[in-house]
Amino acid sequence: MGDPTRRAALYEALATTGKALSNGKRLELLDLLAQGERSVDALAKAAGLGLTTASAHLQTLKQAGLVATRREGTRIHYRLAGHDVAQLFALLREVAGVHQAAVPAARDAYLGAADAEEVTHEEVRAQVEAGDVVVLDVRPVEEYLAGHIPGAVSIPVAELAERIGELPEDTEIVVYCRDSYCVLAYDAVRLLADHGRRALRLNDGMLEWRLADLPVTTGELA
């Protein structure tokens, strides 16, 4: 009727995957990896971690099977082990947001007031084809190269102030970044508005775009 020891072993094995999701830094790493593969020290810098700490967290994720690695010379690139991992991460965030009051609070404190208009990706796809809007990707260039919305222009938010002239003057701009919790698009929309441009924010980012199985362009920097 089901050996209790084996039953415990099964749940314990499942808990290994849960443990991988039980640390804020590891979730941050997963969030970064959802944008594309990266080397250990790129991840460490992006997440503000010591190199050895980042390495240890990545080992934990790898042991749980959530990430995979690829060696290139002396460098090791980590990536998500699959589509389903991004899905799990996204669902975790959604559940946390719905059932835990602290999450929306922390989200708002981090992203700032969501005063700007939002659009969904369904709306955007039609407008892009009609040429009514420009889609702007404000993530770091390496993430853009690893995959972006077809037709999107890349201007990392750090360079946006000086490169604002590259954007057409009288066209609406739709900004996106990593996902619905990513601060870059919020900042970019505020900056564009300060310069008198009409800017909207896509209500989610590349993570959700990929999960919806929409087309993705890789490489190709204009």
Next chain:
Amino acid sequence: MGDPTRRAALYEALATTGKALSNGKRLELLDLLAQGERSVDALAKAAGLGLTTASAHLQTLKQAGLVATRREGTRIHYRLAGHDVAQLFALLREVAGVHQAAVPAARDAYLGAADAEEVTHEEVRAQVEAGDVVVLDVRPVEEYLAGHIPGAVSIPVAELAERIGELPEDTEIVVYCRDSYCVLAYDAVRLLADHGRRALRLNDGMLEWRLADLPVTTGELA
């Protein structure tokens, strides 16, 4: 450009939900709760935990917002906080099963060899309507009452040997229990086969049935 302290706080808040999933006993409790609400000591007994330990784990789950409570006299009933929680649990298990070799191994060790035939719920729905098969629910009665497949007969696996006469002789029997990792249906199919009955196992259980938004009957013990 995104205060690192606030960013860390956001990921830390998400990690609270992850932590709730990082312990085998808590996952077992969630699995039980996916079948319907239960009191603390019913859960403690079912999971083989001390009462205070079970209570502490349930507090953790509650703080992460994954479960909710209802008071009835001196007794407190816990239940999943929503559909999405069951979904998260199911996805966690799926991801763990795909990306972590130890999980299928532990699963097989626990459930026993999957020698019996399986059927999907799509196949079953048609056959039930045609009256070609009997659907048998082998979970404890309280779980049957909390929700079962329409038309299913309830015989808990513990009583199956003595009550086998209640099942029609020349009809195929489709057995199901909690979910695809539940041992009860495996045991029941073996027992029925030993008694010369034609028995199949539904390849998943009540959890997946609910997630697929299929109709559920509550109460109504024949």
Next chain:
DNA sequence: ACAGTCCTCCATAGATCCGTGGAAAAGTGT
């Protein structure tokens, strides 16, 4: 071979988590 780069492994100290028992809280029935 050798120096240099990038990453992993190891040891350590501090923090957090887990299971256990005893006491306290909340509610019911007499």
Next chain:
DNA sequence: ACACTTTTCCACGGATCTATGGAGGACTGT
């Protein structure tokens, strides 16, 4: 009020997790 049931709270020892710095491994280029 009092006895009784059910659950939560608290304190404590043992186990596990996390960050850090130093040593060691893997690979490249000269």
